[in-house]
Amino acid sequence: MAERILVVEDEQAIRDMIVFFLKQQHFEILEAEDYQSAVNKLAEKPKLVLLDWMLPGRSGIQFIQYLKKHEETKGLPIIMLTARSAEEDCITCLNEGADDYVTKPFSPKVLLARIDAVLRRTYQQESNIIDIDGLQIDQNAQRVMYQQTEINLSVTEFKLLHFFMTHPEKVYSREQLLDFIWGNDIYVEDRTVDVYIRRLRRNLEACQFDRYIQTVRGSGYRFSNHFND
Incomplete structure (x- = not known):
């Protein structure tokens, strides 16, 4: 079964590029263009969030805070996607609970490698659970x-x-x-x-x-x- 990724990005051209590339890699994609639609998409249980910092309504940082406050989403891995490349911005994201930080513009192949690494780190113990x-x-x-x-x-x-x-x-x-x-x-x-x-x-x-x-x-x-x- 394909891993389900929530892409939260308000710029449609960037979101379309990410979605097109990840679908080619056989991921299942959920899309959100703002804070509230991202919250609504959580009901579909994504395995990872690609999150833009600047969003309509509230920021990506506030969305991370929302995830960490709720038991069912606090362990959901997050990769922040942003044009803000200063060291203090990266530290802010990581301190808030993001698992990784990718600056724009980025190579799709680099993004894929980061996604694979975060999924592997987060769900590696699942391979030790056998279900029949x-x-x-x-x-x-x-x-x-x-x-x-x-x-x-x-x-x-x-x-x-x-x-x-x-x-x-x-x-x-x-x-x-x-x-x-x-x-x-x-x-x-x-x-x-x-x-x-x-x-x-x-x-x-x-x-x-x-x-x-x-x-x-x-x-x-x-x-x-x-x-x-």
């Missing part, structure tokens, strides 16, 4: 969530679920799961896998994800959202 049908596992935070409710798992149960969700649709024997989860340096009986599978299913039962952990007779277990009902 709404069940989310966050390796960084060691959390499992479903519909904003945390599912409490032991360390070993978490490791087992993480392995399954990162290797869906594949069948693994008990021996393979022992090696992957416990390591081959530790002696654990094969039936220990069965015990932890039962515990994991029990913890996932409330959100009906227990049936995703399927027994394949004579082979082992797999994690799948394809059922034989």
Whole structure:
């Protein structure tokens, strides 16, 4: 899915140039020509804002302040686009919460590189969140969530679920799961896998994800959202 960028720029020629270029790079673009229309566009949940300093109504700095005051937008990354190139202007933008600062005129390729860098910095942890049908596992935070409710798992149960969700649709024997989860340096009986599978299913039962952990007779277990009902 294309990243959605909000371009807030009152000069139509500049806005059209930015929009044309970014659409060629397969971004989805929202456009705003003033402060209020920019506020209205936030309902469409952009992933990044390209923001002109001088806007009709209120300034880009005031728009940054608006974003930082609201919980749902305070983490939204912002790249300021402005003809004001003095060092103190750059410092003002960064201190207010902008993530980067690009002076006009600018190269579209440089702008693209800045966009990619800011998106990467801001959302790099998202790549550590695995989502299958709404069940989310966050390796960084060691959390499992479903519909904003945390599912409490032991360390070993978490490791087992993480392995399954990162290797869906594949069948693994008990021996393979022992090696992957416990390591081959530790002696654990094969039936220990069965015990932890039962515990994991029990913890996932409330959100009906227990049936995703399927027994394949004579082979082992797999994690799948394809059922034989």
